[in-house]
Amino acid sequence: MMNKTIRQIAIYGKGGIGKSTLSSNLTASFSQLNLHPAQIGCDPKADSVNTLMNGDFISTISEIVREYGNSEESFYKAVYKGFNDILCIESGGPIPGQGCAGRGVLVALNLIEQYKILEKLNIDIAVYDVLGDIVCGGFAQPIRQxxxxxxxxxTSGEYMALFAANNIAASIQLFAEQGLKSRVAGIISNLRNVHQEKDIIEEFAGLINVPLIHHIPRSDYVQRSELLGKTVIEAYPESKQAQNYFELANKILNNENRIIPNALSKHKLLELMKKYSNSELMI
Structure with a gap:
């Protein structure tokens, strides 16, 4: 058991793009596909796994380390079982106004590795839900390390979401040039009902040479589920939205793409957005 390879994926994107919602529904889907997944929130807000924990906030690694120290015994106080036996962990961060949030992520990940938590708890696949785009070295740690x-x-088809997506692609391109092994496996589109949104995202993906994995539609089921403190997978498993998450999970499980992207210049990205903005004005 201890020698098996654990598949580890990181979910990046602009703050507020819906990474935690997507990550939780993805992890819940994995749990229904005969896998034992973990979700690791890498954000000082510590709200990544709420919908896997019936809407509850859990103690973070940062909080546990501050209160009890960083022994292996105390570390397990920050390890929870959520929906369908999913392993739930939040890195947390410093007390507001003190310290570096990115540093909190690094400490948390190092302790998970040091104590072999994923191996000891027989995890098959781990999902790292990471804050924002890579503007801080600390939040780059899931891939840098x-x-x-x-x-x-x-991403969505909105300019700032694509701007962040392009920054992430540029960061991974740089890391690859430095000899790191992390690669982009794909783009996931979390739709906001922007005009010609699918076309925008598909063209962007093609320009940076990264496959588009799936379009996740905007749906009222997401908010309804979150108000119940649950994922769509748990609250509305027969819904079309749940089926979209299952389709995404299966596509990821079968995806072998590992690509060094070709990030766009700011000028090229702006050109892309203007192209679709002009087409909207002509309607």
């Missing part, structure tokens, strides 16, 4: 060599970028 080699925890997750498989990266998915979440």
């Amino acid at each position: 080699g925890y997750a060599e498989e990266v998915y970028i979440v």
